[in-house]
Amino acid sequence: MNAFGLIQIGIILLCTSTTSCPQCNHLPLQQRKVVKNSMQLLDKMGEKFPRQCLxxxxxxxxxxxxxxxxxxxxxxxxxxxxxxxxxxxxxxxLTLAAWDKTALGQFQNGLYQQIEQLEACVIKKQTRYFWSKEANRLKLKKYFKEIDCFLKDKQYSLCSWEISRAEMRRCLQLVDKVVRKLNN
Structure with missing residues (x-):
């Protein structure tokens, strides 16, 4: 493991063992940047929504x-x-998705890094605040399951991916709205 990896593990351990973590205190601002960047990458991945998919x-x-x-x-x-x-x-x-592979890779990497940061920041508090209503968690799971099933039913066609990409952009816009409120 390289030095950068050890530093990240140290930050994660520090963040999960204390209630105050500098990385976590700036998380809403970081999330906003990640969400905006993710939306830009979603746009960059493909062209405008194909007419044949309407x-x-x-x-x-x-x-x-x-x-x-x-x-x-x-x-x-x-x-x-x-x-x-x-x-x-x-x-x-993603074989039928005609997207820019570089933008797709950057999109995936950005999401992965943000997931790791969020996990580090919420893991200790998660037992206290863990989804005040399990029903909400199940609704979220159902929403993404519908998208996943839609892709499978359409055999991961170009149009199904374009529709899913548009939906993920809409989803990220909702997250961005909430993150802006967290910053206030």
Whole structure:
């Protein structure tokens, strides 16, 4: 393991063993940058939405209540889970997606790094604030399962990926709105 890896492990251990972590204190600002960058990369990955895909348009209902809990830590846990689901979806069977591979790789790497940071910041508090309502967690899981099933049903076609990419952008816009509120 290199020195950078050891430093990251040290920060994670420090963050999870104390209630005050400099990396975690700036997390909402970092999340905002990551979300904005992710939306830009989603745009950069592909062209405009293909006209031939308009007839296949699908509406997925994002469970907005998962981003409206009363405690900031619960919101961080929800955002971490959202990033994990997005990462999972964009890590499989992308062969028919005609996207810029560099932008896709940067998108995946950014999500992965943010997931690690969020895990480090919420792990200790997670037992205290762990999803005030399990029902919200299940709704979020159902939302992403619908997208995953849609992709499978359409055999990971170009249009199914484009529809999913547009939906992930909309999802990230909702996360961005919440993160802006956390900064205030």
């Amino acid at each position: 007839r296949e348009k699908m509406f997925f209902r994002f469970p907005k209540q998962v981003l409206k809990p009363r405690q900031k830590e619960t919101v961080k846990v929800a955002i971490e889970e959202i990033f994990q689901h997005i990462f999972y979806i964009f890590s499989k069977n």
